[in-house]
Amino acid sequence: MTKDSRAKRDARALQERTGGSYVASRRVTSQxxxxxxxxxxxxxxxxxxxxxxxxxxxxxxxxxxxxxxxxxxxxxxxxxxxxxxxxxxxxxxxxxxxxGGYARRARHLPDETRAQVWRRDENRCRTCGAPGSEIDHIADDSPDLANLQLLCTACHRKKTESRMSPAxxxxxxxxxxxxxxxxxxxxxxxxxxxxxxxxxxxxxxxxxxxxxxxxxxxxYGYDRREFPGYSWQDMWDAVLDEAEEDDFDANGIDDDSGFGPDSYFARAMAKDD
Structure with a gap:
């Protein structure tokens, strides 16, 4: 299939799915x-x-x-x-x-916590009593047992859909x-x-x-091994902060907020007039 025929096929498919005109769909698929x-x-x-x-x-x-x-x-x-x-x-x-996204990391539950929820709820959906299948966060991202419940797929979906706001x-x-x-x-x-x-x-x-x-x-003169216990972000924050301080020092800027020896204020004060 040639590139042009593929674009035409995609345009017809796009027109059918979106209900738009063929010309507009063709413009999209030809890009x-x-x-x-x-x-x-x-x-x-x-x-x-x-x-x-x-x-x-x-x-x-x-x-x-x-x-x-x-x-x-x-x-x-x-x-x-x-x-x-x-x-x-x-x-x-x-x-x-x-x-704004799904807080996957915040909602990750340890295996022990998951097992506790299943035991506490006796393998049953807390809403309808059917066999449970999914652990639900009741209110927020808290991993506390009081904020967790076992639901069946249907009840979990119903709850999720009820909380979805129209786009x-x-x-x-x-x-x-x-x-x-x-x-x-x-x-x-x-x-x-x-x-x-x-x-x-x-x-x-x-x-x-x-x-x-x-x-x-x-x-910058550093090695990753010089930062034991640092996360990647914390390590780079420290390196860039120090580099910024070094740059200030190299340009004669001190901590007096623009009144250092090379500042406009210092040069103006040094003039005879």
């Missing part, structure tokens, strides 16, 4: 969509990554956007998008994104844009949108970024 990835930029939003960030995304939210796009692309292509349960799962993912017009437009530009085209717009390529290259790209940052750290 170059080669997978993009720029080192030291966020793989999702393409913003410059600070050295305090060791990974490939500027935030957990951006990582979740990329993961949702890959999931969305996959279920569209394998036909599961027509399954009501799968569509609900997609809508829940999108709702989490629009709410604003602006949010709907943003999701439609992602759908048109990153889900519909056969050729992924970004490398992180490509399920197979991302799975095979992500670890290597992370290792390459870490290597570049360690080289940059060496240029």
């Amino acid at each position: 170059p969509t080669a997978a993009r990835f720029n080192e030291d930029q966020c793989a999702n939003c393409m913003q410059r990554l600070a050295p305090q960030i060791e990974g490939l995304f500027c935030s957990e939210l951006c990582g979740q956007y990329a993961s949702t796009v890959r999931y969305w692309r996959r279920i569209v292509r394998d036909g599961r998008i027509d399954n009501p349960d799968v569509r609900v799962a997609l809508n829940v993912r999108i709702a989490h994104l629009l709410a 604003s017009n602006e949010q709907q437009q943003a999701m439609n844009k992602i759908y048109r530009e990153r889900v519909v085209p056969d050729q992924p717009m970004l490398l992180c949108d490509d399920q197979q390529e991302w799975a095979s290259t992500e670890a290597g790209l992370r290792a390459e970024r870490r290597g570049r940052l360690l080289d940059e750290l060496a240029e």
